[in-house]
Amino acid sequence: MVAPQLDTTYDPKQFEQQIYCSTQSLFYPDDTKGPAYTILMPPPNVTGRLHVGHALTYTIQDILIRYYRQSGCNTLWQPGVDHAGIATQLVVTKELEAEGIDIKSLTRDELIDKIWEWKEKSGSTIVEQQKTLGCSVPWSLSRFTMDDRFSSAVTKVFVTLYKEGLIFRDKRLVNWDTKLKTAISDLEIQNREEVGTLWHIRYKIANSDEYVAVATTRPETMFGDVAVAVHPDDSRHQHLIGLHVAIPYTDRTIPIIADNYVDIEKGTGCLKVTPAHDYNDFAIGRRHGLDAISVIDKDGHMACKNVPDFLKGVYLKKARKILIEKLTGDGLLAGDEKITHTIPYGDRSGTVIEPLLTDQWFIDAKTLAQEAIEVVERGDIKFYPEKWVNTYLEWMRNIEPWCVSRQIVWGHQIPAWYSPDGKIFVEEDEETAAVRAEEYGISRTHLIRETDVLDTWFSSALWPFVTLGWPEETPALRMYYSTSVLVTGFDIIFFWVARMVMMSLHFMKEIPFRDVYVHALIRDSEGQKMSKSKGNVINPQDLMEEYGADALRFTLAFMSVPGRDIKLGKDNVKISRNFITKIWNAARFLQFKGVQFCADERVEVSGKINNWLVAKLQKFRETVSRDVRDYRFDYATRNIQSFLRDTFCDFYVETMKLHEDEDTKAIAGKVFAEFLRIAHPFIPFVTDYLAQALGIGDSLILRGPESDILRTTSSSDDEAEVDQFVELLHNARSAKQSGEGDGDEYRTLREKLHNWPGELGRVATGIV
């Protein structure tokens, strides 16, 4: 094969996509090889667009997969896409509304159909972007969390957990999003600190002319009050315990109770107890056997028979304002103070989250967490960096029941059927539920299916085993489970990692992955978190367009120092591009010198400099290998840089110009070819392109560096001698530059170098 002349300039656009297409078929697992090495790709949202955080996580995973694939492993990088319940439904309904479609006029099934249509049309954008980045993914194995097989596995898991008593339905306080009109889990809340007002409201004591003042930031919930609580040791209020107060604008009176929860220092020392709208009040109410009265409906409007007419149906924020005005006018406001407090917001909707008393489905996470804690404590699952173990364990040990039902349409519909008298049948399909109902004498025609769907993370939690075929015992499941490593960001540890561990242990009786590599968060060059509102978002697509995918990958790997956020600017990528240009030019030079790259036979290395280079190469290969296995991509890329620049170009190639012979050229070609193999996982496009252009052979994807092709014939003393020579060379140059070129120091050093025995001395005469 005649190698084409390389272009004078490195232009990644000329070949990156072409290389990707021509090598795609090599990305598949190969079970004639072994051992298995598996990475679960965290499935991006179907609505996702590649952001720079994605670029980082996929780059790291691709480096690992390419490295282990080169090393002869049977690699599976399991791809897929997540249906992303709330996020997707939001995106699609917004688009439909923009098209003038009235969402409310659609039936549930019609809306679901619309979302599927949207998914088919726009759901693969991110896959194209992953290809641009060079992800070596076996695409045809991709799974979707709502494909038929996945859905039936989800149903099976739900039914199993229900029958084991680990899923239950209950009326509890949950985080309610009044905009999306669904419950959300604790994790889907963002607490924001805000300055608010603490109002002191006067409640009249029954059969007395006296008042007590309660302090609250939520006056509108007063119609749901069931008591006023004071601390039992509070001398100011002790005489009030057992008396009753009247709630303004109603004819209800409520008792004054004593409870240790009350903080004497805070507010007025009198706490209004509203069990239906506050988690702590709910607990107090339960301790004292008090009812919970809901006064806010699911849309966030005041709605209850206890709410006075002037507020009925009013949105709660407006109701608060009206009420405060009225209380002020009526002299019932004893004062107010500004306080800073944290307010919960829904991270999807951005609205204030209300604790609301509703019927929901819960998972008994506490029980599932037991084993999930043990496997991490025991070290069966390791975290990199290790500090994340604490985060994981801390959360797991304090885990609360997980509310998994969502009042939206896009997701896995909960397989529960209700009879008119409130019996619940949880079965894998309607027919089984109907048969069970009939055993109780309930006609199947009276059964109504639960309309709630499951939290997206419920299905994501099953990703490690359902993608491989569970509940069937497929060969893939046997071969690739447990997986090797999970690569993810720390923000996903609770959402996903913890839940995968719980579900996998429960259903597979085996850990889902051995390692968890927690990568950094990417910030802008000023260290600010990237966000659309700040306008500081760096689009990886733009970076790849300007500098090439290889440059972006190399940059991200280079900056992946464990435990440290990445401050990314365009300049970093530019520097990487410059380095890749250096590789390109080195290749051009070797090509120009007529260096041969393709010879496969083993070579005996002769000469000190050649042996030195080969020894450096061996060390380099071993170091990078260790770096990748230790997840130290920062070390690996630094080593790649310094080997190519300092060792290969600045010394070896420079001496080659003075000392050109067939041996040297042969070694240069082999070493450069080996360098390309070692660097390939990090910068796959340029290395594969050069390998082809220089006639090194087939793609580097399946063949890693080979240790035994070059055999050194000299001792480590020889290596040390050349190291010393290099250092002296530097000293001599330095002495010359420092303006004392005629000085003794430079002359002495030069003489020493020129008189160096053997080839080194000859080389020296050409350099200094």
Added chain:
RNA sequence: GGUCGCAUAGCUCAGUUGGUAGAGCACCGCGUUCACAUCGCGGUUGUCACAGGUUCGAGUCCUGUUGCGACCACCA
């Protein structure tokens, strides 16, 4: 309030078992006869946040302080 992390050159950061403080960028000087100016050669730049301690020896280990950050919890 609890937990964790960070602090090293003007900037961004390395510093792998405790052993003479490093790289890139920026800056300065020199250099385009046979890869590369997207480059090469050379140079300047430090109270390693502060205070103690352990040690023959501390950027590194221990204790405390300050500053910054993240996460969790709570908030009338």
